[in-house]
Amino acid sequence: MGEVRITDDVKIGGGNPCFIIAEVGQNHQGDIEIAKKLIKAAKEAGASCVKFQKTCLTEKFTKKYLERSYDNPNSWGKTYGEHKRHLEFSEEQYRELFRYANEVGILFTASAMDMVSFDFLVNLKVPFIKIGSGDSNNLLFLKYAASKKIPLIISTGMVDKEAVKTIYEIISAQHKRFCLLHCISAYPVPYEDVNLTVLQDYMKTFDIPIGFSGQELGTAVPLAAVALGAKVIEKHITLDKTMKGTDHVCSLTPPEFAQLVRDVRVIEAALGNPIKKVVTSEIPCIDKLQKSLVMGCTKNRGEILYPGDVKIKVAEPKGLNALHFEEVIYKTLVYDKKEDEPLNKGDFC
Ligand SMILES: CC(=O)N[C@H](C=O)[C@@H](O)[C@H](O)[C@H](O)COP(=O)(O)O
Numbered sequence: 001m002g003e004v005r006i007t008d009d010v011k012i013g014g015g016n017p018c019f020i021i022a023e024v025g026q027n028h029q030g031d032i033e034i035a036k037k038l039i040k041a042a043k044e045a046g047a048s049c050v051k052f053q054k055t056c057l058t059e060k061f062t063k064k065y066l067e068r069s070y071d072n073p074n075s076w077g078k079t080y081g082e083h084k085r086h087l088e089f090s091e092e093q094y095r096e097l098f099r100y101a102n103e104v105g106i107l108f109t110a111s112a113m114d115m116v117s118f119d120f121l122v123n124l125k126v127p128f129i130k131i132g133s134g135d136s137n138n139l140l141f142l143k144y145a146a147s148k149k150i151p152l153i154i155s156t157g158m159v160d161k162e163a164v165k166t167i168y169e170i171i172s173a174q175h176k177r178f179c180l181l182h183c184i185s186a187y188p189v190p191y192e193d194v195n196l197t198v199l200q201d202y203m204k205t206f207d208i209p210i211g212f213s214g215q216e217l218g219t220a221v222p223l224a225a226v227a228l229g230a231k232v233i234e235k236h237i238t239l240d241k242t243m244k245g246t247d248h249v250c251s252l253t254p255p256e257f258a259q260l261v262r263d264v265r266v267i268e269a270a271l272g273n274p275i276k277k278v279v280t281s282e283i284p285c286i287d288k289l290q291k292s293l294v295m296g297c298t299k300n301r302g303e304i305l306y307p308g309d310v311k312i313k314v315a316e317p318k319g320l321n322a323l324h325f326e327e328v329i330y331k332t333l334v335y336d337k338k339e340d341e342p343l344n345k346g347d348f349c
């Protein structure tokens with residue numbers, strides 16, 4: 001699996017730490033101060049990056065769609081257009097947030113929800129661009145994005161494996177600086193629909209870093225994703241899950257996000273390497289509790305050690321590691337030995 005370079009210091013894939021994206025999305029309620037609080041919270045939680053969603057409404061939606069009534073508790077307007085306009089930051093506000101994230105010291109980017117937004121983000125000089133699941137079937141956009149040669153992280157909700165292969169082919173025809181995220185687009189995703197083992201299939205099929213964008217509740221599923229080898233994790237972050245908005249319910253609060261990051265780092269450390277061996281930290285327990293070979297009875301030099309004559313016990317001093325039991329049986333004692341005395345190499349021949 002290749003590595004994707006995001007900045008001079010940050011790479012995704014290989015042995016690099018899992019890249020953890022705090023997805024603000026539209027959980028800022030259209031309020032730049034809340035957006036800044038979320039950037040700060042993402043930094044303090046230890047996220048690798050904070051992400052927004054940039055949309056040019058007339059590029060992403062048809063006029064009719066924007067005029068459609070959007071009458072629900074998460075709506076910020078009577079029509080979908082009013083709702084989205086309320087949530088959309090201007091380019092100037094994006095520049096302000098970008099500067100703020102730089103000051104705070106966290107990578108900043110957004111998903112480009114259309115080509116106009118893609119160009120804006122390229123000009124803003126974000127380190128990579130996210131393409132959300134809403135564009136996983138948008139082959140024109142994917143070709144355009146690939147041609148710009150900026151690193152991409154692409155989610156694959158709402159399509160099947162054939163479409164994911166098409167995404168892979170379109171981008172890799174131009175470059176390999178991209179990652180694919182397994183994703184199911186529901187808010188929240190029922191656990192039975194997550195199908196996390198798709199990650200393993202992606203890892204077998206594609207020679208690029210694979211990650212997971214989770215819209216289910218809690219942190220168990222992204223943690224399992226890391227255990228399965230995900231190199232990118234994306235989760236929504238919110239100041240308050242009860243706020244108005246479609247995504248708050250499946251988001252993590254700052255303390256939950258911080259716990260996720262800590263747990264991801266624990267899992268990465270714990271995955272270690274697959275060669276089973278005795279490790280240094282076990283030595284005190286070996287010294288204290290590992291069993292060794294001792295005499296089961298008193299016997300003299302020249303006598304044969306029959307199976308019942310050798311016991312396996314925790315002893316001090318220790319005898320031979322008990323794994324050598326079979327090598328001792330039917331050997332002849334070279335010294336006199338009392339019951340419970342350790343049996344060592346050289347004590348028999
Ligand atoms: C597929 C996709 O774009 N999903 C995004 C990323 O997860 C979401 O944040 C949507 O923007 C959000 O759920 C839309 O909510 P509403 O329609 O209430 O503004």
Ligand SMILES: C=C(OP(=O)(O)O)C(=O)O
Binds near residue numbers: 130131132134156
């Ligand atoms: C829709 C998005 O992401 P995902 O498909 O990963 O939820 C996004 O990043 O805007």
